[in-house]
Amino acid sequence: MTAIVSIHSYRGGTGKSNITANLAYLAALQGKRVAVLDTDLQSPGVHVVFGMEKERITHTLTDFVQNKCELEECAYQMSSALELDGGGAVWLLPSSMRIEDIMRVIDEGYDVGKLNMQFAALNEALGLDLLLIDTHPGLNRETMLTTAISNVLVLLIRPDKQDFHGTAVMVELAGRLGVPNIAMIANKVVSRIDHADVKKKIADAFGYEVVGVLPLDEDMANLGSRGLFCKLNPDHPITHELRSIAARLMALASESDGDGE
C-alpha cells in the first residue's frame, strides 16, 4: 500500500515546502517512487524548490479540483531533472500560480473529497510507494480532510511560543481526526539551544515522537528555495538528519499500514 504522509505546520514559513521536496528526493534516492502534491492552493511554492519551469506546467491541482482535468494529467515526472538513475522516481503535482485561479480557490474553496478519492487511482497509475502532501498552514477545512486520510501527519514546529500554542491546537485536532501516526520535526533551531533538550521539550509537550531536529542554517537560508538543498549538499548535517527523518517516516507509515488503516 502507498504511504500517505502530510507535512503540516500551524504557521507559514516553517519549512514545509523545502522539507517536503527534500524528503521526496531522499526517499527516491533510496529507490522509492514518490509523488509530491502541492495542496497549498492558496500559496503554492514547492515547484520552485524543485526548480520546475513555469512553462512546463500546463495542468495543475487547481485545475483538477475545479474539474478541468484529471489528476494524473497534473503529475510531472521530475526524475531526469533530479538525475535519479536508480529505481526511484519523483512526480510533482503543482498548483496554479495564476492570480485568477488562486482568487477562485480563496473565494470558493475546493472539493477536497474529490482529491482524496483520486489518490488511489494516482497510486495505481504511477505505482507509488509514497505520497507526500505539502499543505497550507494553519487550520483549514481542506488540510483537515487530507490529514484525515494520511498514514502519518508530520507537524513542523519552530522553537517559538506562537508555534507551540498553535501546534497544540493542531495536535488536538489530529487526535480527533484519528490520524494513525503523528510525528514532529523541529526546524530552524538556533545553535545556542541544545538540540536534545528541544527534542525532549517537544516530545513532553505534545506526547508524540520527534523524528528530527534541524538547525537554523545559513546555507539553507542562503539557498532561499532556489533548489534542492540535499542534492546540492549531499554531505551536509541537514542532509544526514533529513535522510534519517525520511527513513523513520517510511517506517511509521508502514506500521500504520500494518494496522489495516
Ligand SMILES: Nc1ncnc2c1ncn2[C@@H]1O[C@H](COP(=O)(O)OP(=O)(O)O)[C@@H](O)[C@H]1O
Ligand atoms: N533549517 C532552516 N534554516 C534556514 N532557513 C530555512 C530552514 N528551513 C527552511 N528555511 C527557509 O525558510 C523559508 C520558508 O521555507 P518554506 O519551505 O517555504 O516554508 P513553508 O512551506 O512552511 O511556508 C525559505 O526561505 C527556506 O529556505
Ligand SMILES: [Mg+2]
Ligand atoms: Mg510552503
